[in-house]
Amino acid sequence: MKLIQKFTLWYLVITFIVLIIGGVFAYHSIKSEVDYEQVRYLRKNIDFTIRELHKGVMPDSLSQNRMEISELAMSTPRTKLVVADTMVYTRYLRRKEPQLKVSISRVINGHHYYISTYGAIVDTHDITNAVVKSISTIFLIMLVVTGLVSILISRKVLSPFNKTLKAMQQFRLQQKKPLVLPATRTKEFKRLNSFLSLMTNKALKDYQSLKEFTENASHEMQTPLAIIMGKLELLLESDIDDEQAKLIVSAHNAVEKLSKVGQSLTLMTKLDNREFESQEMLDLSRVLNDSLFAFQELLEMKSLSLEKEIEDDVKVKIHPLLVNILLNNLIGNAIRHNIKGGVIFVKLTSNILEISNSGEPLSIPAEKMFNRFVKNNQSNESVGLGLAIVKQICEQSNIDISYEYTENKHNIRLVF
Amino acid sequence: MKVLVIEDNEELAQNITSYLTREGYICELATNYFQAIDKLKSFKYDCIALDILLPDGNGLDILTHIKSEKIDSGVLIISAKNSLDDKVNGLELGADDYLTKPFHLPELNARLKAIYRRKYLQGAYEIRFNEIYIHTDNMEVSVNGNMLDLTRKEYALLLYFLTNQNRVLTRQTIAEHLWGDYTDNLLNFDFVYQHVKNLRKKIVQADGKDYIETVYGLGYKLNTNK
Numbered sequence: 001m002k003l004i005q006k007f008t009l010w011y012l013v014i015t016f017i018v019l020i021i022g023g024v025f026a027y028h029s030i031k032s033e034v035d036y037e038q039v040r041y042l043r044k045n046i047d048f049t050i051r052e053l054h055k056g057v058m059p060d061s062l063s064q065n066r067m068e069i070s071e072l073a074m075s076t077p078r079t080k081l082v083v084a085d086t087m088v089y090t091r092y093l094r095r096k097e098p099q100l101k102v103s104i105s106r107v108i109n110g111h112h113y114y115i116s117t118y119g120a121i122v123d124t125h126d127i128t129n130a131v132v133k134s135i136s137t138i139f140l141i142m143l144v145v146t147g148l149v150s151i152l153i154s155r156k157v158l159s160p161f162n163k164t165l166k167a168m169q170q171f172r173l174q175q176k177k178p179l180v181l182p183a184t185r186t187k188e189f190k191r192l193n194s195f196l197s198l199m200t201n202k203a204l205k206d207y208q209s210l211k212e213f214t215e216n217a218s219h220e221m222q223t224p225l226a227i228i229m230g231k232l233e234l235l236l237e238s239d240i241d242d243e244q245a246k247l248i249v250s251a252h253n254a255v256e257k258l259s260k261v262g263q264s265l266t267l268m269t270k271l272d273n274r275e276f277e278s279q280e281m282l283d284l285s286r287v288l289n290d291s292l293f294a295f296q297e298l299l300e301m302k303s304l305s306l307e308k309e310i311e312d313d314v315k316v317k318i319h320p321l322l323v324n325i326l327l328n329n330l331i332g333n334a335i336r337h338n339i340k341g342g343v344i345f346v347k348l349t350s351n352i353l354e355i356s357n358s359g360e361p362l363s364i365p366a367e368k369m370f371n372r373f374v375k376n377n378q379s380n381e382s383v384g385l386g387l388a389i390v391k392q393i394c395e396q397s398n399i400d401i402s403y404e405y406t407e408n409k410h411n412i413r414l415v416f
Numbered sequence: 417m418k419v420l421v422i423e424d425n426e427e428l429a430q431n432i433t434s435y436l437t438r439e440g441y442i443c444e445l446a447t448n449y450f451q452a453i454d455k456l457k458s459f460k461y462d463c464i465a466l467d468i469l470l471p472d473g474n475g476l477d478i479l480t481h482i483k484s485e486k487i488d489s490g491v492l493i494i495s496a497k498n499s500l501d502d503k504v505n506g507l508e509l510g511a512d513d514y515l516t517k518p519f520h521l522p523e524l525n526a527r528l529k530a531i532y533r534r535k536y537l538q539g540a541y542e543i544r545f546n547e548i549y550i551h552t553d554n555m556e557v558s559v560n561g562n563m564l565d566l567t568r569k570e571y572a573l574l575l576y577f578l579t580n581q582n583r584v585l586t587r588q589t590i591a592e593h594l595w596g597d598y599t600d601n602l603l604n605f606d607f608v609y610q611h612v613k614n615l616r617k618k619i620v621q622a623d624g625k626d627y628i629e630t631v632y633g634l635g636y637k638l639n640t641n642k
Contacts, residue, residue, distance in 0.1 A: 223425055230435070234431060
């Protein structure tokens with residue numbers, strides 16, 4: 001439910017309750033006012049009758065439709081003016097109606113008279129009807145006006161809020177653009193906007209410094225690594241025995257691996273920073289054929305058979321360096337994780353590239369293979385960044401990539 | 417060959433100079449921009465190994481200087497920044513090759529020699545080592561006058577061994593020389609073993625001596641003393 005709808009609904013519920021209370025109040029005040037007037041009118045009639053009786057007019061001639069005069073014994077206690085409700089049968093309505101009855105007893109000219117009269121100017125039903133009618137009319141008008149106004153006002157008042165929401169939805173850390181929010185005079189929205197600006201700017205800054213740290217760390221690593229590697233290589237040339245040689249080679253390999261990790265992380269940072277943007281259409285068919293040719297020797301050495309179905313002139317928008325890394329990683333994986341005498345199948349159509357190879361089953365879920373430092377075989381010499389890099393290249397180049405293991409085959413599928 | 421090494425990190429510079437000196441090169445060292453320009457003005461070098469990041473300047477500026485002064489030296493850029501821009505800029509400014517840190521010393525040696533061959537011998541260069549004879553221009557190899565039928569990788573491997581004579585080359589170093597940077601996830605060293613084995617077999621079959629020996633646990637070495 002929209003905020004404005006909630007507001008309106010609550011407003012209407014409260015209005016409804018207030019109107020009912022107001023209605024009851026209005027009914028009672030109208031009724032008491034009417035009753036007061038009624039009593040005054042009836043008293044005037046009684047006063048008139050008393051004056052006539054004083055003049056010596058016979059009570060019988062004064063008794064009429066609603067006026068009742070009867071003589072009481074002198075011993076009966078006198079009563080003051082009494083106002084009471086009574087039910088009287090009204091002939092024209094053919095039912096009993098509540099009416100006001102005013103009565104008094106007086107001693108006039110030595111006679112004790114009981115004088116009473118009744119009547120109703122306004123029917124209570126009529127009051128109720130009138131009150132209900134007017135209040136429901138008010139409520140109806142309220143409903144329509146509130147509805148219309150809420151729609152109009154929400155458009156105007158909430159427009160900065162909606163703009164802020166839209167800006168937030170479109171905000172991406174990777175784009176490194178600060179969040180631009182519309183100016184507003186509403187205090188709450190001002191606070192919201194300034195809070196969001198602060199938060200996103202901080203996030204941008206943190207993201208940037210994280211990136212810089214990764215980049216610098218891997219850069220700064222390379223020179224010391226180069227020194228270590230060189231020293232080890234010089235040491236290899238010196239007069240050493242077998243044991244020492246083994247130690248040196250182990251150290252050398254570890255340095256090599258460390259340097260690869262550094263280079264891969266740097267590459268990934270660069271991918272994140274979108275340093276490889278390309279608008280050129282690249283002939284993927286040609287690059288793929290070249291790549292496969294370069295791997296020919298390795299294929300033969302591992303006695304792998306290669307089947308390929310490559311369509312000519314398949315053009316894809318991707319940076320030439322990235323496509324090389326992508327293909328080398330994928331084909332390299334297909335060769336390295338293959339079994340002896342296995343097969344590799346490469347198929348390229350106008351929008352799909354499929355590379356599948358025989359190999360050992362996966363020990364971890366296929367979708368996790370794209371995570372950093374995840375390897376099917378943990379004891380393996382590789383770094384575990386190959387597929388993470390592939391994934392990132394694909395994301396940047398708007399290529400969908402999927403990986404599955406079915407029928408003893410690893411299938412990588414790229415849709416562009 | 418006379419080489420000027422421009423590198424601000426002394427340890428690294430020392431690694432390079434001691435490897436190259438043993439190779440028989442005359443090596444000089446400049447540890448900053450000022451020194452480098454000074455040396456370039458006073459002496460003539462065949463090759464220059466140039467670090468891009470220097471404490472008092474950019475290596476690319478030195479490259480511009482070399483170009484504008486028409487200094488006829490081969491230039492190999494060594495950089496910790498594996499950035500495509502640096503590579504492209506460097507090569508556009510007239511550098512001959514580009515090597516990323518960390519690098520293997522035998523690789524540095526091979527690259528410098530290759531630059532030297534291209535630059536001063538116009539590629540038409542014959543490498544003669546005892547009975548082995550290489551025409552680098554048409555990539556032909558003969559042993560005792562018998563032509564060897566080598567694959568591209570075997571040819572590169574032989575050249576690498578001859579460039580780094582009597583040096584221990586680890587399988588890692590060889591693999592990287594043969595397959596380059598991005599194929600690192602391939603490097604199962606069986607491939608290296610296969611190539612070396614095939615190369616040795618072909619040389620021996622052509623009545624050559626088996627100069628390449630296995631250094632147990634380390635890698636291989638071309639032993640000239642056989």
